[in-house]
Amino acid sequence: MAFGAGVWTAPAQAGPRFDGWTVSCVDVAKSDPKPHAKAVATPPDCRAASQDAPAAGAEALSAAVTRGGAKEAQPMLAFSVRRPASPLARARLALAVDGGTPVRLAPGADVTVTPAENDPAVTEVRLSEGAARRLLPFLRRGKVLTVEILGEADGSVGAELALPGLQAAFAEIDRAQGRVDKPEALVALVGGGTPAALSGKVRDVGREAIPQRLRTVMMDRDCPVWDRNEDDPSFLADESFAADLGDGRTLWSIVCSSGGYNVEFALFIEDPSKAADRFETLLFATFLESIGWTGVDTLTNVAYDPDRKQLTAFEKGRAAGDCGVVGTWEWGGAAFRMVEFRAKEECDGVGEPGKFPIVFRGER
CATH class of the missing domain: 2.60.40 (Immunoglobulin-like)
Structure with missing residues (x-):
C-alpha cells in the first residue's frame, strides 16, 4: 500500500x-x-x-x-x-x-x-x-x-x-518511538489505552450511555459537541469516560469541545445518595503567569488513574507541547485536591510538560 x-x-x-x-x-x-x-x-x-x-x-x-x-x-x-x-x-x-x-x-x-x-x-x-x-x-x-x-x-x-x-498497533508505535507513558504518547492522544481503561475501572461512554441529566446539562452549556441545533451530533461525544471513585460515587468526564490538539471536558461527581442533586459540577483552579490564578469549570486533555486516584489535565499552548499548563488532582474520598500544578506560558521550543515550572505543590 x-x-x-x-x-x-x-x-x-x-x-x-x-x-x-x-x-x-x-x-x-x-x-x-x-x-x-x-x-x-x-x-x-x-x-x-x-x-x-x-x-x-x-x-x-x-x-x-x-x-x-x-x-x-x-x-x-x-x-x-x-x-x-x-x-x-x-x-x-x-x-x-x-x-x-x-x-x-x-x-x-x-x-x-x-x-x-x-x-x-x-x-x-x-x-x-x-x-x-x-x-x-x-x-x-x-x-x-x-x-x-x-x-x-x-x-x-x-x-x-x-x-x-x-489500539494495539498504536501502543507498538509508542514503544518503537520511545513515547510509552508520556503525555504525547499515541495511546494517550486517542484515549482508551491505559491498563485502567482495559481493566474496566475507567470506561469509555458513548453519547447514549451518559445519564440523561448530564446530557441535558451539556446541551444547556455552550458546548459545540452538544449543540442541539446540529442535525448530525458530533462524534466527539464518544470520547467521554466514567470512572469508579468508590463508595458508590462516579466521576463523569464529558467532552465539551475540541480543537486541533486540545479536547475540553466538563467533569461531574455522581453521588446516588443525594437523590435529585446526585450530580455535582466540579470546579478547578488554573494559573497563567500573565493573569494569575483563576477558576474554570472545564479541564483539557483529561486522564484518570484509578490506582493512584489521580486526575491529570494538560492544556497545550500549541501542538508541539512545549508550553501550556499541567495539573494533577488527587481524590480524597469526598473531593479532588490539587497536588501539583505546572505552567509555562512562553512557547519557545524548550521544555516538556513534566518539566514545566512548578507554581503549586501540595502535600501528598
Whole structure:
C-alpha cells in the first residue's frame, strides 16, 4: 500500500501485526539520501496500515495512521484507493463506525486528494492534522469502519475496514518511538489505552450511555459537541469516560469541545445518595503567569488513574507541547485536591510538560 501523508519518505520492512493492522517503522537517519549526511539519532517514523479491503468503485481501499519520530510530530490519517473507476478530485469523505451516524468531511481544510508518489495506480485521500486528531479517538473502540469517498464527477468508492488491532498497533508505535507513558504518547492522544481503561475501572461512554441529566446539562452549556441545533451530533461525544471513585460515587468526564490538539471536558461527581442533586459540577483552579490564578469549570486533555486516584489535565499552548499548563488532582474520598500544578506560558521550543515550572505543590 502506498502512503503519502507527509511523514513516510522511505520504504520500511513490515513489522508486527495486530489483527488486521501491521506496524512498520523506518529509521530516518539511516535512510537520508544525501551523500555524506551526518546521521542524527532520532526515533523512527512509523505507520499502522490496514489490510486492503474490497471496494465498490475501485480495486481496493486501505487506511494508514502514521506518526513521525520528531517530538512535535502529530498522528496523520490517510486512505489509499487502488485504481478507482472514476476520478476522485475534490472528494468528500464520510466515515461511520459500527453503523453509526457518518462523520462527513469536505475537501479543502479537512481533506486533500493526490496521486500516490510511488504508485500511479493509487489515489490518496489525506485528512488534515486536526481532522485526524478528532477522528482517531472515534475509531479506537469500533469493529468496522465504513468509508465512503464521493468524487466531484459522480465517482465514488465504498469499503469496510476492520478496526480490531488498531489500539494495539498504536501502543507498538509508542514503544518503537520511545513515547510509552508520556503525555504525547499515541495511546494517550486517542484515549482508551491505559491498563485502567482495559481493566474496566475507567470506561469509555458513548453519547447514549451518559445519564440523561448530564446530557441535558451539556446541551444547556455552550458546548459545540452538544449543540442541539446540529442535525448530525458530533462524534466527539464518544470520547467521554466514567470512572469508579468508590463508595458508590462516579466521576463523569464529558467532552465539551475540541480543537486541533486540545479536547475540553466538563467533569461531574455522581453521588446516588443525594437523590435529585446526585450530580455535582466540579470546579478547578488554573494559573497563567500573565493573569494569575483563576477558576474554570472545564479541564483539557483529561486522564484518570484509578490506582493512584489521580486526575491529570494538560492544556497545550500549541501542538508541539512545549508550553501550556499541567495539573494533577488527587481524590480524597469526598473531593479532588490539587497536588501539583505546572505552567509555562512562553512557547519557545524548550521544555516538556513534566518539566514545566512548578507554581503549586501540595502535600501528598
